[in-house]
Amino acid sequence: MFSFKKISKVLRLVPAFIVLVAALFPAMVEAADTPDTLTLTGGEIFIGKLVRSSSDSMTFHSDGAGDVTVAWAKVKEFTSSRTFAVIPKGVELKAKQAESGIPRGSIHVADQQIQITSAAGQPLQTVPTEGAAFIVDEDAYQKALHEANFFEDWKGAVTGGVSLVTATQKSETFTSAVHLVRAIPDESWLAARNRTLFNFVSSYGKVHESNAPDLKTDLIHFDGERDEYFSPRVYALQQAAFDHNFSLGLTLQQSYGGGLGWTVVKSSRQTLDVKASGSYMSQQFTDATNKNLIGSIFAETYHRELFGGIKFDEQITAIPAWNKTEAFSANGGAGITIPLKKGLGFNLSALDTFLNDPPSGFRKNSFQFTTGVTYSLP
Numbered sequence: 001m002f003s004f005k006k007i008s009k010v011l012r013l014v015p016a017f018i019v020l021v022a023a024l025f026p027a028m029v030e031a032a033d034t035p036d037t038l039t040l041t042g043g044e045i046f047i048g049k050l051v052r053s054s055s056d057s058m059t060f061h062s063d064g065a066g067d068v069t070v071a072w073a074k075v076k077e078f079t080s081s082r083t084f085a086v087i088p089k090g091v092e093l094k095a096k097q098a099e100s101g102i103p104r105g106s107i108h109v110a111d112q113q114i115q116i117t118s119a120a121g122q123p124l125q126t127v128p129t130e131g132a133a134f135i136v137d138e139d140a141y142q143k144a145l146h147e148a149n150f151f152e153d154w155k156g157a158v159t160g161g162v163s164l165v166t167a168t169q170k171s172e173t174f175t176s177a178v179h180l181v182r183a184i185p186d187e188s189w190l191a192a193r194n195r196t197l198f199n200f201v202s203s204y205g206k207v208h209e210s211n212a213p214d215l216k217t218d219l220i221h222f223d224g225e226r227d228e229y230f231s232p233r234v235y236a237l238q239q240a241a242f243d244h245n246f247s248l249g250l251t252l253q254q255s256y257g258g259g260l261g262w263t264v265v266k267s268s269r270q271t272l273d274v275k276a277s278g279s280y281m282s283q284q285f286t287d288a289t290n291k292n293l294i295g296s297i298f299a300e301t302y303h304r305e306l307f308g309g310i311k312f313d314e315q316i317t318a319i320p321a322w323n324k325t326e327a328f329s330a331n332g333g334a335g336i337t338i339p340l341k342k343g344l345g346f347n348l349s350a351l352d353t354f355l356n357d358p359p360s361g362f363r364k365n366s367f368q369f370t371t372g373v374t375y376s377l378p
Contacts (some may be wrong), residue, residue: 001250009096017237036060036080040070049078052134055089066308070280072129078109083138087189088114089131103127121372134189144187154280154377156180157337159347161372173205173217175347175370179313182378188268195227195235201351204370218246219353219368237275249362253329255281256318257297272303281321295321309339313318328356337374347374 038046040059058078059069072115085104086180103125108115112134116124136144156179158366161169176198177325180305184193205217223241237260243253261275298319314334321327334347358364 003160015206035335036078036083038062038070038075040078041075050078050084050135050137053132054268055130055133058135072109072112075112075129076107078107080108081106083119084116085136086114086125086127086132087126087134087136089133089140104138104141109311136187136189140187144185146192147226148184150182153184153186154182155343157347157374159349159370159372161370169207169209171205175201175203175372176203177370177372178349181275188266191232192229194224194229197223197225197227199223203370216246218244219366220244227261229302232328233266235259235261235263237277239277239279244367245353245355247366248353248364249286249359249364250355251284251286253281253283255279255297259297267277268305271302273301275299276302276343279319281319283327285359289359291324291327293321293327293328294323295319311337313337326357330354337376339376343376343378345374345376 035047036050037052038048038058040046046060046062046065048060051059051061051067053059054098055072057069057071057076059067061067083105083324084107085102086107087102103116105118105124106115108117109129112128112129114135114245116127118124124355157177159177160176162176163171165171180198180199182196184195185191200220201219201221203217203219220242221241221268223238223239227235227237233300235267236258238258239256241255243250243255257277257279260274261273263273265269265272275339277297277300279295279297281291283289283291283293285291297319298315299315301315302313304312312334313336314332316332317330319329331351331353333349333351335347337345337347339345347369349369351370353366355364
């Protein structure tokens with residue numbers, strides 16, 4: 001028979017194994033496309049690839065300079081033989097509408113005008129740069145229109161860390177985390193339909209010394225959420241979460257709920273969501289105490305793309321219980337991921353968990369700081 005303890009140990013090792021495999025066997029790099037050419041008004045010339053654009057700027061990637069974001073006003077000329085779709089400013093399309101009325105072809109930019117040319121070499125349309133909200137390459141355009149199955153379009157990161165010490169004392173620490181998100185569609189120029197999120201965090205540590213009891217840390221958190229959008233930034237949500245925290249005397253906490261969410265900030269660089277839901281919670285403690293709670297979950301999550309590909313993530317959750325007000329809990333965490341090479345990065349993160357009514361002899365608060373190697377899903 002499999003016990004909760006055996007299953008939790010196996011789960012902790014999975015993220016670390018994925019990180020190791022990703023480090024040893026990196027994905028094959030596809031052959032490069034014919035490079036695009038960007039010339040600035042100051043005379044600088046970049047050879048590479050258009051990454052993304054807005055009505056006032058564009059981001060260009062070159063092997064020598066990395067990602068360079070420049071205002072359209074500073075662009076003297078841009079040329080590419082690739083096919084692009086030019087999305088008008090102020091338009092947020094639904095997937096089924098995207099094929100109609102969107103000019104597509106190779107582009108040439110000069111004097112703040114985007115000249116779109118068909119595959120046959122015929123001029124199609126000229127659009128001012130300030131009137132084009134997005135310029136999307138053909139591959140990304142077609143992928144956005146594709147109806148993906150459940151196993152496609154997942155993004156996120158897997159983190160694993162291990163520490164082993166053998167001396168007068170023997171200690172071992174295993175940390176792991178998996179953060180996955182699937183947004184359909186994932187493009188800001190298409191109206192959002194749904195989003196699925198999964199998060200898994202674990203930390204296990206043990207210190208052994210002769211003639212003394214072992215000191216143990218054992219923390220597991222798993223949650224899932226499904227969002228269904230009924231406006232560009234407002235959505236209904238369903239969520240479930242499971243927690244085990246030996247340090248707080250919590251054997252297992254289960255929570256299930258539903259509510260509303262609002263994307264307060266949404267851009268290519270950052271997002272901020274606030275959420276509120278009603279929930280049912282079941283708590284089982286090490287002293288055999290069981291509690292059934294009716295409460296709410298109030299949460300906010302923030303993601304920010306920093307310079308050099310560095311990513312910052314932060315979340316705070318407050319969980320009051322209305323039928324037993326003393327059974328209040330909360331958690332907050334923040335992490336930063338520094339890219340290294342081919343999807344691999346270095347992660348620093350902290351997680352603080354508060355439980356207002358733990359069993360006698362346990363503290364109300366646990367704090368965890370972890371470091372590890374991260375693999376970001378392509």
